[in-house]
Amino acid sequence: MLVSYNWLKKYVDLGNVTPEELAAKITKSGIEVEGVEYVSEQSTDVVVGYVASCEKHPDADKLNLCQVDVGEEKLQIICGAPNVAQGQKVAVAKPGAVLPGNFKIKKVKLRGIESNGMICSLKELGIEEKYIPTDIADGIFVFPEDATVGEPVDELLNLNDAVLELDVLANRADALSMLGVAYEVAAILDQPVKLPDEAVAVEESESVNNYISVEVEAIDLNPYYGAFVIKDVEIKPSPLWMRNHLMAAGIRPINNVVDITNYVLLEYGQPLHAFDYDKFASEKIVVRRAKNDETITTLDGQERTLTDENLVITNGKEPVALAGVMGGLDTEVTAETTNVLLEAAYFDAITVRKTVKQTGLRSESSTRFEKGVDPNRVKKAGIRACLLLQQYAGGKVVAGAAEFDELERTEKVVEIDTTHINNRLGTEMTTVDIASTLKRLQFDYKQDADQFTVHVPTRRGDITLFEDMLEEVARIYGYDNLPFTLPGGTGQSGGITERQQLKRRVKNFIQGAGLMENLTYSLTNEQDVKRLISPEVANVTTAPVALAMPMSEDHKYLRLSILPELLQVLSYNRARSQVNLGYYEMGSIFISAENELTTQPDEQLRLSGALTGTWSEQAWQQEKKEVDFYVVKGIVEGLFDYLQIPVTFSQTKLANMHPGRCALVEIENKTVGFLGQLHPTLQKELDLKETYVFDLNLEEVFTSYHAVPAYTQIPKYPSIARDIAFILDNDVNGGDVKQVIEEIGAPLVNRVEIFDLYQGDNLEDGKKSIAYSLLYQHPEKTLKDEEVEESYQKIITAVNEKFKAYVRS
Amino acid sequence: MKEQLEALQAEALQSIATTETIRDLQDIKVAYLGKKGSLTGVLRGMGKLSKEERPVVGEIANHVRTAITTALEEKTEKLEQAELEKQLEEETIDVTLPGRPVKVGGPHLLTSIVQEIEDLFIGMGYEVREGPEVETDYFNFEALNLPKNHPARDMQDSFYITNELLLRTHTSPVQARTMQEYNGEKPFKMICPGKVYRRDTDDATHSHQFTQIEGLYVDKNVRMSDLKGTLDKFAKKMFGEDREIRLRPSFFPFTEPSVEMDISCKVCDGKGCSVCKSTGWIEILGGGMVHPKVLEMGGYDPEVYSGFAFGMGPERIAMLKYGVNDIRHFYANDIRFLKQYHKA
Incomplete structure (x- = not known):
C-alpha cells in the first residue's frame, strides 16, 4: 500500500511529524514501512506559465515558437511537444531552473532562434512514467484554467509529496485504505480522525428502482450488492488534486469516473465498479455463479472461459463483470458514457482468490476483497463516490440504492x-x-x-x-x-538426544578424515533420481516421490540418493579448476513403496561421500597419491571401527559403478550401503576424473551402535606375533583368507592384519602373495610356544584346503 | 704401604682426567680395579701387615677404590653426555621445511551456525527436536491455525505432493507434533532445526530449499517479556554483547501477539547505512506468543498454559554474521567458499 503523506493529512493532523519520522513510528507500531519515496526530486524555478502565442518555428516543422507569460516576464520558448497550443497554462522551467536528474535549464538557440526555458512534461518534472496519463505520455502537462500564472508548480503537482510504502500483512486488511491508515496513525499520534464528506444531494424526483433492480442467487458469495445510478455525467479529466493523489498512490489517472472509483477504493478500501448504464442492456442485475464454459471478455480485451467456481455479475442474460476481479469490456465506461451504474458490493474472499488464481488477474480491487473489506463501509463508499461524481463529473444522483442485503455487520x-x-x-x-x-x-x-x-x-x-x-x-x-525477563525452568533438562549426538560424532569423524561437508537440494531431476540408489533402498522403493506441480524439471523428485547431487557438486567445482575434492553429506532420502502416495514417505538418514583427484600432494617427504578405492574404504572402515560396529565388504556389481571396483557394505550380512569407483562412462558424462563414492544407511548403522560397552579387562599376559605369507590364485580374495584365519585361530588369535600384497617376479603367473600378521594372546594365561605352533599349523592346513594356497617361504 | 696407595690413587685420577674416550676409561678401570689390577695387587700385600695396621690400611684402600670408582663414573657420564650432544648435533634437520600435511575437512557453514544456535539454547534448557520434511497438510498448516483457504497460506506457497502431503514450508509443524506428544500436560522448551521448502525461484536472496530453526516454550504463566528477554540473550550471544534488540508488531497465524525482532546494525552501530537501509536496524527473526488455537489443537488448555515461539533462518544469520552476499553460495558448495568457513 502506497500512502501519500499529503493525502493522509486530509484525515489526521500530522503536526510537525516528518514523513520519515512517521514511517519509523508506523513501523514500530506494527505495519512495516519499507521505504519513503518522494514523488519527485526537488526542482527549482518551475512555474505556471500562460502560452500567449504559439506559432510554427520558421525553420523546423516539429518545433513551436511560443511566447509564454510567467508572471513578471514573458519568455520566448521553443517547444517540441505535439500538444502545445495557445491559451494553455503550462509548467515552465525558467532559465537557471534545475529539473530532476540535475538537468539545468539554460538559454539556447534552436535553429537560429533563442529559447529561454522549457515547457515541461510530467516525466521531465520527475513523475514516474507508468503513472502518467496515457494521453499526455508524449506531451506537456496542461493545468486547469484556474491555475495562477507565476505560481511554482511543486505544490500544484504534488511533487514534494512523500509516499510511504507499507508492507501490509494478511491480518491488517484495514490498512489497505487511507482511512484505515488514518485510524492507525491517529492511534499512534493520539489524534482524532477527520472522516470524508458523504453528504450527497440526490435527485428526489427519481427513484433508482425505475432504473435497476438487484437479484443475488449466490447469497453466500455475495451477501451485499448495492447499485447506484448517476445520470448525465460529463467524462473529462478528474480534478488535479485527485489526479495528484492517485499518481502518488501508484495509480494512473484515466478519466473522472474511473478516477473517482479508484479514489474511493483507496480512500475507503472498498472496490467499486462503474458500468455504462446504457450499455448494460437490462434493468436487472443478477449475481450468480458462472456456468461452466461460459465466457466473458474482460476490460483488458481477453476472452475468459469460466467455471462454476467463479462469481459473475450479469444483466440477467450474460456476464458483465467477473465479481470483484474485473469488469467486462461490453459495459465499460468510455468517453461517450453519460449514465453510470455504480456497484458497491461485498464479495466472498475465497471465491475472489480462486478466480484470481485461475485468471492471473490480481488487481487493487481483488486484493482487497481477498483480504476482506469492512462490511460497514461498503454502502458508504458507494455514497461517497456518488458525491464525487456529482461534484466532479456533473452527475445527477438518482435517489436510493438498489440493494440486496444479508450482510452481517455486528461488532x-x-x-x-x-x-x-x-x-x-x-x-x-x-x-x-x-x-x-x-x-x-x-x-x-x-x-x-x-x-x-x-x-x-x-x-x-x-x-x-x-x-x-x-x-x-x-x-x-x-x-x-515491555521489560526483559527470563523464564524459569520447566523441570526438563535441555540437550540433544543420543541420535543427535551420534550424528554429530559421525560428522566429526568424517571431517577428521578429511572430508568437507556439503548441503545440496533434496529435490532432483528425473535422471538423477534413478541413479546410484543403494540396492537395499532400490529393493523397497516402487517409484520416486514426485511433486504435484514442480517449478522446474530440475527440482521435480525427492532424492533417493545423495550421490548424484554430490557428483554435480564435484563437476561444478571441477569446472572452476578445483580438482582435488573430498565431500560428504548427511541427509535424508525419501523412500516410498507406494505408487500413489497416501502416507508420508520413509525419510532415511544417509551418509554419502564422493572423492576425486589427489588425496595427498607430492611433497619433499612424500609421494603424490591419487584417491583410490582403498582411501574411501579406509574412511568407511575407520568410521565403523570408531563406532565399534563390525562391518564386512563383499564384491558386487551395481549400475553406474565400475564393475570390478565396487563393494557392498554389510553389518551381520545385511546390506547397509556400498562403495567403489564410479563407472568410467558416468565419470566421462559428468566430466570427472576417477571418482570414488560411498553411501551408507545411517539408520541401520545407528541401530547397530551400542553405547559405550562394559569394561573388559586389558590383557595382562604377553602376546606373541607371527607373520605368514600365502601364495594364492589371483581370484582369491585376501579378505576371505583373513576370515578363515580368524575363524580357525579363534580364540587364541586376537588380531589379524594384512600387511603386504605382492605380485610379479618370482611368482607364477596368475598368483599373488598376501602377507598376514597374527597376534596371539590369551586373556588368562601366558601362551606356550607349542600352543601357538599348533594353532599356526592348523591355520596353514585350513587355508591350504580351502584356497589351494601354500605358504611362501 | 700407605704411601704406595696414595701414589696409586694420584696416578689413577691423573690418567682418568686425561682420558678422552669411554673405551680408554674401561681400560683404566681394568688396570686399576680389575682382578689383575694395580689396586688389587697392592691389596694382596695386605697379608703381610700386622693386625694393627690391617684395618687402617684397609680403610685407606677402600677410600682409594671409592675415589677411583667415582672418578671413573663421573668421567664416563661426562664423556657419554658429550658423545650424545655430538650425535644430536649431527641429527640437526631443516625445521623450515613443511610438515607432513594432514587432510582437513570441516562442517558446512550452515551446520556450524545451526549447532551454535542449538548449543546456545541447550544452555537455556531447551531440547533439540526434529521432524519429517514431507509433512501432512494438517501439521504444516491446520494445526498451526492456517485452515484451508487461509490467505496467509499464500505467504508460503508450497510444494505439494498430494492434496494432503507437502514439503514442509517451515519447521513449525514440529511445534504441533511436540505438543501432541506431550499430551497437553508437560511444560517444555524445545528448538527444532531443519530443512524447509517454498515455491521460490532461486536468486541472491531466495532459495526453494533453506533451513529454519524454530523455538517453542510452553508452560503456565509464560509472558511476552520472557520472549523479549530470551531473544535478547540469543541476539547478544550470537551477534555480540553490544547489540541492542527491538521488537516490532507483526503477523503470523500461529502467534498472537506476533513480533519481528531487529538487532541494531553492526555495520553502522545503529546510525544508519546501506546494510540496514538507513534504519539502524536489521530484521533477524519472527516470533510471538503461541496462538490460543494452536495451544488448543496441541492439547494444551490456553486458559492454563501460554507459550512463546520464534523462528529464524540460519542462512540469513550466516549472511549477516559473515557478510555472505548470495544465498546460493550455501548450496553451490564451491570448495573455495566452504573452506573459508569450515572453522566457523
Whole structure:
C-alpha cells in the first residue's frame, strides 16, 4: 500500500511529524514501512506559465515558437511537444531552473532562434512514467484554467509529496485504505480522525428502482450488492488534486469516473465498479455463479472461459463483470458514457482468490476483497463516490440504492482486564493506561473496575480474541516498553538426544578424515533420481516421490540418493579448476513403496561421500597419491571401527559403478550401503576424473551402535606375533583368507592384519602373495610356544584346503 | 704401604682426567680395579701387615677404590653426555621445511551456525527436536491455525505432493507434533532445526530449499517479556554483547501477539547505512506468543498454559554474521567458499 503523506493529512493532523519520522513510528507500531519515496526530486524555478502565442518555428516543422507569460516576464520558448497550443497554462522551467536528474535549464538557440526555458512534461518534472496519463505520455502537462500564472508548480503537482510504502500483512486488511491508515496513525499520534464528506444531494424526483433492480442467487458469495445510478455525467479529466493523489498512490489517472472509483477504493478500501448504464442492456442485475464454459471478455480485451467456481455479475442474460476481479469490456465506461451504474458490493474472499488464481488477474480491487473489506463501509463508499461524481463529473444522483442485503455487520465483543493483560505481557500497566489505549484506537468499550468490554469496529475484522486485543494494547503501549525477563525452568533438562549426538560424532569423524561437508537440494531431476540408489533402498522403493506441480524439471523428485547431487557438486567445482575434492553429506532420502502416495514417505538418514583427484600432494617427504578405492574404504572402515560396529565388504556389481571396483557394505550380512569407483562412462558424462563414492544407511548403522560397552579387562599376559605369507590364485580374495584365519585361530588369535600384497617376479603367473600378521594372546594365561605352533599349523592346513594356497617361504 | 696407595690413587685420577674416550676409561678401570689390577695387587700385600695396621690400611684402600670408582663414573657420564650432544648435533634437520600435511575437512557453514544456535539454547534448557520434511497438510498448516483457504497460506506457497502431503514450508509443524506428544500436560522448551521448502525461484536472496530453526516454550504463566528477554540473550550471544534488540508488531497465524525482532546494525552501530537501509536496524527473526488455537489443537488448555515461539533462518544469520552476499553460495558448495568457513 502506497500512502501519500499529503493525502493522509486530509484525515489526521500530522503536526510537525516528518514523513520519515512517521514511517519509523508506523513501523514500530506494527505495519512495516519499507521505504519513503518522494514523488519527485526537488526542482527549482518551475512555474505556471500562460502560452500567449504559439506559432510554427520558421525553420523546423516539429518545433513551436511560443511566447509564454510567467508572471513578471514573458519568455520566448521553443517547444517540441505535439500538444502545445495557445491559451494553455503550462509548467515552465525558467532559465537557471534545475529539473530532476540535475538537468539545468539554460538559454539556447534552436535553429537560429533563442529559447529561454522549457515547457515541461510530467516525466521531465520527475513523475514516474507508468503513472502518467496515457494521453499526455508524449506531451506537456496542461493545468486547469484556474491555475495562477507565476505560481511554482511543486505544490500544484504534488511533487514534494512523500509516499510511504507499507508492507501490509494478511491480518491488517484495514490498512489497505487511507482511512484505515488514518485510524492507525491517529492511534499512534493520539489524534482524532477527520472522516470524508458523504453528504450527497440526490435527485428526489427519481427513484433508482425505475432504473435497476438487484437479484443475488449466490447469497453466500455475495451477501451485499448495492447499485447506484448517476445520470448525465460529463467524462473529462478528474480534478488535479485527485489526479495528484492517485499518481502518488501508484495509480494512473484515466478519466473522472474511473478516477473517482479508484479514489474511493483507496480512500475507503472498498472496490467499486462503474458500468455504462446504457450499455448494460437490462434493468436487472443478477449475481450468480458462472456456468461452466461460459465466457466473458474482460476490460483488458481477453476472452475468459469460466467455471462454476467463479462469481459473475450479469444483466440477467450474460456476464458483465467477473465479481470483484474485473469488469467486462461490453459495459465499460468510455468517453461517450453519460449514465453510470455504480456497484458497491461485498464479495466472498475465497471465491475472489480462486478466480484470481485461475485468471492471473490480481488487481487493487481483488486484493482487497481477498483480504476482506469492512462490511460497514461498503454502502458508504458507494455514497461517497456518488458525491464525487456529482461534484466532479456533473452527475445527477438518482435517489436510493438498489440493494440486496444479508450482510452481517455486528461488532465483535472482546473482554479484557488489566490483570490478565499484565500477566501475559509481563508489564505493570494500569487500568488508566489500558483505557487510554482503547481511546486512541477509537474502540468503544464499557468499563467495570479493571474489566473492559470492548466493541471492536468492523474495520478491524482481525480482532476476535483476547489475544488479538492483547496485541493491540501491547503495540500501542509500545513493545519497547515491555521489560526483559527470563523464564524459569520447566523441570526438563535441555540437550540433544543420543541420535543427535551420534550424528554429530559421525560428522566429526568424517571431517577428521578429511572430508568437507556439503548441503545440496533434496529435490532432483528425473535422471538423477534413478541413479546410484543403494540396492537395499532400490529393493523397497516402487517409484520416486514426485511433486504435484514442480517449478522446474530440475527440482521435480525427492532424492533417493545423495550421490548424484554430490557428483554435480564435484563437476561444478571441477569446472572452476578445483580438482582435488573430498565431500560428504548427511541427509535424508525419501523412500516410498507406494505408487500413489497416501502416507508420508520413509525419510532415511544417509551418509554419502564422493572423492576425486589427489588425496595427498607430492611433497619433499612424500609421494603424490591419487584417491583410490582403498582411501574411501579406509574412511568407511575407520568410521565403523570408531563406532565399534563390525562391518564386512563383499564384491558386487551395481549400475553406474565400475564393475570390478565396487563393494557392498554389510553389518551381520545385511546390506547397509556400498562403495567403489564410479563407472568410467558416468565419470566421462559428468566430466570427472576417477571418482570414488560411498553411501551408507545411517539408520541401520545407528541401530547397530551400542553405547559405550562394559569394561573388559586389558590383557595382562604377553602376546606373541607371527607373520605368514600365502601364495594364492589371483581370484582369491585376501579378505576371505583373513576370515578363515580368524575363524580357525579363534580364540587364541586376537588380531589379524594384512600387511603386504605382492605380485610379479618370482611368482607364477596368475598368483599373488598376501602377507598376514597374527597376534596371539590369551586373556588368562601366558601362551606356550607349542600352543601357538599348533594353532599356526592348523591355520596353514585350513587355508591350504580351502584356497589351494601354500605358504611362501 | 700407605704411601704406595696414595701414589696409586694420584696416578689413577691423573690418567682418568686425561682420558678422552669411554673405551680408554674401561681400560683404566681394568688396570686399576680389575682382578689383575694395580689396586688389587697392592691389596694382596695386605697379608703381610700386622693386625694393627690391617684395618687402617684397609680403610685407606677402600677410600682409594671409592675415589677411583667415582672418578671413573663421573668421567664416563661426562664423556657419554658429550658423545650424545655430538650425535644430536649431527641429527640437526631443516625445521623450515613443511610438515607432513594432514587432510582437513570441516562442517558446512550452515551446520556450524545451526549447532551454535542449538548449543546456545541447550544452555537455556531447551531440547533439540526434529521432524519429517514431507509433512501432512494438517501439521504444516491446520494445526498451526492456517485452515484451508487461509490467505496467509499464500505467504508460503508450497510444494505439494498430494492434496494432503507437502514439503514442509517451515519447521513449525514440529511445534504441533511436540505438543501432541506431550499430551497437553508437560511444560517444555524445545528448538527444532531443519530443512524447509517454498515455491521460490532461486536468486541472491531466495532459495526453494533453506533451513529454519524454530523455538517453542510452553508452560503456565509464560509472558511476552520472557520472549523479549530470551531473544535478547540469543541476539547478544550470537551477534555480540553490544547489540541492542527491538521488537516490532507483526503477523503470523500461529502467534498472537506476533513480533519481528531487529538487532541494531553492526555495520553502522545503529546510525544508519546501506546494510540496514538507513534504519539502524536489521530484521533477524519472527516470533510471538503461541496462538490460543494452536495451544488448543496441541492439547494444551490456553486458559492454563501460554507459550512463546520464534523462528529464524540460519542462512540469513550466516549472511549477516559473515557478510555472505548470495544465498546460493550455501548450496553451490564451491570448495573455495566452504573452506573459508569450515572453522566457523
